Amino acid sequence: MAGSRSAGVRVRLTALAVLVVGLGLVAGGAAALTLVRDELTGRAEEEASRQAGTFASMIADDVPAVLPPLVQVVGSDGTVLAAGTDVAHTRLLALWPENGGVTGTSRLPDGEHHAVAGVPATLRGQPVAVYAAASLEHADEGVEAATTALAIIVPVLLIAVGGTAWLVVGRALRPVEAIRERVTEITASQLDRRVPEPPSDDEVGRLARTMNEMLSRLEEVHERQRRFAADAAHELRSPLASLRTRLEVGLAHPSRTDWVRVASDLHRETVRLGDLTDELIALALADGATEPVEWVDLDEVVLTEVDVVRARGAVDVELSPFSAARLRGRAGELSRVVRNLLDNAEHHARHRITVGLSAQDRCAELVVADDGPGIPDADRTKVFERFFRSQRARDRDAGGVGLGLAIVREVTERHGGEVWLADSAEGASFHVRLPLAVDPA
Template sequence: MRSVRARAALGATVVVALALVAAGLAALLVLRANLTDQAGLQAEVAARETAGQLALDVPYDRLETGDEEDHPVQVTDEDGRVVAVSKDLEAISGTGTDRVTPQPPPAAPEKPEKPEKPEKGDDDDDRDDDDDGAGAEPGRGEVSTDEPDFGNGTATVDGDRADYRFASVEATDSAGLTLTVHAGAPLAAEQRAVASVRAAMLAALPVVLLVVAGVTWLVTRRALRPVEDIRREMAAITASEDLSRRVPEPASGDEVARLARTTNETLTALESSVDRQRRFVADASHELRSPIASLRTQLEVGAAHPELLDVEGAVADTVRLQVLAADLLLLARLDAGERPGNARLELGALVREEVSQRTGDRIEVAVVVSEPEPGGLEVTGSRGQLARVIGNLLDNAERHAVSSVAVEVRGARGGVVVAVTDDGAGVPEAERTRIFERFVRLDDARARDDGGAGLGLAIARDVATRHGGRLTVAGAGERGARFELWLPGPR
């Protein structure tokens, strides 16, 4: 089942089915308990009515048990003998004994005769007689007020067998004999009600599930329609390779709308990346064509006329090709997400080392290193890449300076700053972002041999970014430019 709509509809239907089954079972249990309690209450009333008659010493064969079919009654004594049953009771279970034939009670002991009353006239005897006999009531039994015992069983009355709820109530007659009355109330109404509700639930369950499945299918289809539109548009973009197209964004503002917005942002970034890659390939091809053509020309002339071979020019073109190939390789590694190293470096020493190796520069570089405390100028990163950044900044400053280039290294804002300043023409404020793009040279008239390929500052900025730092440019007073490289301290 690969369709999201089908899975959603099936899942919703299963969940609703489980919920309805659980709710239905709970409702049936509650209904059955309530109806059973009502039957128990009816059985208790019938049992107490019979127990009240026993407490008044009504003879067993004259007990009024009401409707025998609705309330079968069984009376037992302390020894479990059946002493009375309701009319037409043929069988019973669930009361402790299944006997329905009354048994005669044991013979009661004879009561002692009362002494004769004294004759009237004796004042003391009259007072005694008044005290002993005045206001005396005949003896009577009592009905237990304790909670009766309940249980379920069956009874057969006049040939009809049915289920009953029995209540057991104790009563004591005037002779002190304890009797137990078992009276039942039919459970047929409870069973019919539960069966009716169960049948109604079972009949309604498929209808409810079909409605849930249909509504879920329609709602999911409507909700996923924008997703299908996005998929269709993405398929068209893939087929046409036209990254300028965008997927439709629904106005709902929900997760699908956010997905469409993110997809369009991804397409924008991908289009920009592809454009940059195409420009990079085109610019790289253009930059490589000149030294390769020059080198080929020199070699062809040298092959035809060895005495005219410009060895120094061929070496210079070869060096240019080597430097350009190294720059392109480094940019490719940076674009691939190469992580910088974790070596701890002291930037002051690294700057001094780079400056000391520049023996052929036309301008001498002045270096100022401020060390506020030991280890205050340390950073973490790749020594080769950071040395390349410093070298590129020095190359750029030496290329544009008139008479001076200065380098300052100092700690600042939780990191280290390397500032390279020259007294050249400076960078126009409108171009201070564009100069960090690849193959960009502000002076298009400058010869390529003198101006470079326009990759130095782009490499420096990318390396700084990979190290968690930044590279910016600003004016240096009335004349010149100031490039500042900030790198975070050791991590």
């Protein structure tokens, strides 16, 4: 099907080239024939005018006994007074010459085409007209020869143009066909393959490079989804296995089982499963980026999330320094960024969380710091990876699921910003920088 469409494009472009060139050749040929006829006819008319003028100067007193074969003298009443042998029985031109003379064409009784010129003259004091004719045989032969040449040259040129267009279009479409064939071979398990890129920097070359960039993005997304599915399955396996083991042990020894403790353990694991599910849903929504982009007052978002932490009363929250910041983004995603940073800080803080917000140099910078134990140097570059938890946080009673900071990084980068862990005298200090006037991807 695709091959037939390619052939159809090739045929249409070739036909278009032949049509355009054909119309140009026909128009040019017609113009050339007209110019040839006009030039040859003009020369014949000049010759006839010269002959008529020369003879007119010779008949002031009387007409010679013998006239040139193609010359005749006509009186003012239209009577042929004298004529050469070839025009003795026909009047060359019905028009009477004025002061400037007159020209035209006439076909003699023998069928030959002539150019005719007439000039005024005087014979014995009476006005007459002298007409002379010049054969147009050479003009007709020239036009006929040119027409014959065009009749041969035009089809040959059209065949040459058609063949050249067919080859050129086929060569131009060859990379497109190669791209199409390679794309049909690429499957979900072969996203590492790329379409061939022609060396030229034309539309086809840019198309190939754009498709390869798209394939790179698809490969990256596919790899992220694969890793995400594997990590999610691994994280879900542990609490599910723990739930199943506790239930199987309890059911195997019902009389010796402390069911209150089992219920407590099951409750803890189900809470962990619920938290993990919530984070997975949030991460999936962040990857989808379905929320509309709008103007967001980041300071109001931060204050709303800070009020939630303050309401729990586990730690104190200070705002310093804090100023207004308005940017374009997705309000729900930005709320998730602030909430995850505050939840992480609340989880590790001993007594206090410090939140700062400033707007300068066309960027808004959010700082969330805590007075907790901080993050080991070995983990500073890993805290934003999915499902990463430090050794300290692996305690099931205290540790999270390792997705909060990963969501922070992905949402921030989608908004054209960056997030990093800064050096701090105590605890951890997370910085998020977002552009104020750039729409997120």
